[in-house]
Amino acid sequence: MNTSIPEHDINVINKTDVKKMPIMVSLIMGVFFAILNETLLNVAYTDLMGTFQITASTVQWLTTGFMLVVxxxxxxxALLVQWFTTRQMFIGAMIIFTTGTILCAVAPTFSVLFVGRLIQAAGTGLLLPVMMNTILFLFPPEKRGGAMGMVGLVIMFAPAIGPTLSGLIIESLNWRWxxxxxxxxALxxxxxxxxxxxxxxxVTRPRVDVLSIILSTLGFGGMVFGFSSVGEGEAGWSSPEVYLxxxxxxxxxxxxxxxxLKLKDPILEFRVxxxxxxxxxTALLIIMMMTMFSTMIILPLFLQGPLALAAAxxxxxxxxxxxxxxxxxPIAGKIFDRFGPRVLVIPGTLLLVCVMFxxxxxxxxxxxxxFIILHSLxxxxxxxxxxxxxxxxxxxxPPDYYPHGTAVINTLMQISGAIGIALFIGVMSAGQARYLEGVSDPSSQLALSNALTAGVQRSFQVGFIFAxxxxxxxxxxxxxxxPVTEKE
Structure with a gap:
């Protein structure tokens, strides 16, 4: 891959003259549909189980595998964005994502669908850090709030509408659509x-430490795999597939x-x-991601269970x-630029406390x-x-730490989402089991409905503590x- 460093450096020096809007549109368009794809399959699992004659534990790997790769x-x-230019990273990641999407669309077997899903995840895992790093380089600190607000629209809005679109498409077409x-x-x-x-x-092209990549893969991948496997078997947390x-x-x-901490050019700079x-x-975002992702899983279960709503x-x-x-x-971003974080973050977390209660x-x-009102709040x-x-x-x-800061945050957000889902679902399942132990007919529809209600209430009690x-x-x-522009 032939990268012209002198030409690239000229672009960096003159970045104040770069038209920011076309760059933002390019990034947001690609990332929106990549992240939308994360939750687009949620309502389609029943159809996929019927098409490929597979069990629920098998079809769940379409989500577990996706989270694992990301x-x-x-x-x-954090290393790749220092080795390749913005164009190379984004276009390469989008081509990978599009290839995986095409493979999923034509998949004749579940194995092919699963491989396509992993390829999609590879592209998605590279897109978001590229967008966030680009914003940090393009916009000065006093103007980043508005730009990051647009990122927030992509990160939050895309997965939020995924289940809705999925339900509507499945009702009128089939899962391939x-x-x-x-x-x-994507094209x-x-x-x-x-x-x-x-x-x-x-583009600084730091030395690649292979051992660090192996340890990173085992560390972050193992964490996501373990927590994502909690609900797959009857043993739960005591299963070797979880604790090992x-x-x-x-x-x-x-x-x-x-x-x-010992390397001159680390893959992730933990001194951030x-x-x-x-x-x-980082601590605050971990709690928010655990709460948000688990709520997005628990609410549909409750709405389709005791409230008997259809998937769509x-x-x-x-x-x-x-x-x-x-x-x-975007509104929050503009307010942040003008007034700072406290006028948003303190009322926002207080609102979270009230909703969880x-x-x-x-x-x-x-x-x-x-439920619509509470979820909206x-x-x-x-x-x-x-x-x-x-x-x-x-x-x-400092700017030298931007790739590391965004990579650390995105990594921990991804892992906290998986942990949050496992924790809240585990608490909900324990609440269900405890309720059913005290009823005379645990197999009746009323008992099962009440048990799910008890489990959901118990999980939200934990969410209330986190809030x-x-x-x-x-x-x-x-x-x-x-900060200053150089590393300390």
Whole structure:
């Protein structure tokens, strides 16, 4: 791959003259459909099980495998963005994603569909860090809030509308159209990027440490694999498929972090945690991702269970929250640029506390409109916290740490999402089991419905505790000072 460094450096020097809007459109278009694809299959699993004659535990690998690949690639993206230009990274990642999408659309067997899904994940795992790094290089700290608000629209709105679109498409067409409709937009994004996308970051080409890549893969991949496997068997947390990958992950991550602190050119620079606001932001985002992703799984289960809604109707019930989140993200970004993070993050986490408390009291008698209202308030609170907090934390880092900061945050967000789903589903299942132990006929429909209600209430009680912790962390958030440009 022949990269002209002098020409690239000229682009970096004159980046104030670069037209930012075409670059943003190129990035947002591609990333939107890549992230939309993460939840687009949620309602299609029943159809896929029937088509390929597979079990629920097998079809779940379409999600587990996706998260596993993304969890492995995001940390390595900090190295890749220093080896390849913005154009090479984005266009290459989009071509990989499009190839996987086409393979999924024509897959004759489940194995081919699974391979296509993994290829999709490889492209997706590289796209988001590229977009965030480009924003950090293009926009000065005082203007990043608005730009990151647009990123928030992509990150939150795309997965939020995925189940709704999936339900509507499955009702009128078949599961292959979930991939077919993405292909033309992916091709348009690639074409647009060829024409308008410019190189805005420095290509330094640091030394590649193979051992670090192996330890990173085992560490982050093992963590996602272990937590994602909790719900697949009856043994749960005591299953070797759960605790062995987690043990390997913890040992590998310990060795990985120790090695990164000793290397001159680490894959991930963990010294980013020396910045107090970055550390606080990371902890806050982990809680938000655990809460949001688990709620997006639990609410459809409850709506389709005790409330007996169809899959498409359950997806539509979550649509207003997704739309409000998308609309709120750019607004929150503008407010952040003008007033800083506290006016958004503190009320946002307080709103999260209130919503989680109200969710602890839901039952089969709770009207659907209450779920729509509560979910909408939850997504507004998420929009007020996620991107403003993330922007504030990254603003404290020197430019040399941008790739590492974005990679660390995206990696931990991906892992926390998997952990959150496993934890909340595990709490919900335990609550169900405990309820059924005390009834005379645990196989009756009423008992099963009440058990699910008890489990959901129990999981939201845990979410309420997390929300309180998030609110306490938000009280310590301060607007960051623009750092020096060199590493300390």
């Amino acid at each position: 969890g492995v690639l995001v940390p390595i993206s 979930l991939f077919i409709i993405v292909i033309p937009f 348009i994004s690639i074409t647009f990027a060829f024409v308008y996308l410019k190189n805005v970051s420095n 990958p987690i043990i390997v992950s913890l040992v590998s991550l310990t060795l990985f972090i120790t090695r990164q 945690f020396k910045s107090p606001m970055f550390s606080l932001t 109707a359950a997806g539509l019930a979550l649509l207003p929250g997704g739309i409000l989140n998308g609309l709120m993200s 109200l969710f602890t009291n839901v039952s089969a008698d709770t009207p659907v409109y209450m 939850l997504m507004i609170g998420v929009a007020m916290v996620m991107m403003p907090g993330q922007t504030n934390g990254l603003n404290q880092l 309180i912790v998030a609110f306490i962390l938000a009280l310590f958030m301060k607007r960051t000072v623009i």
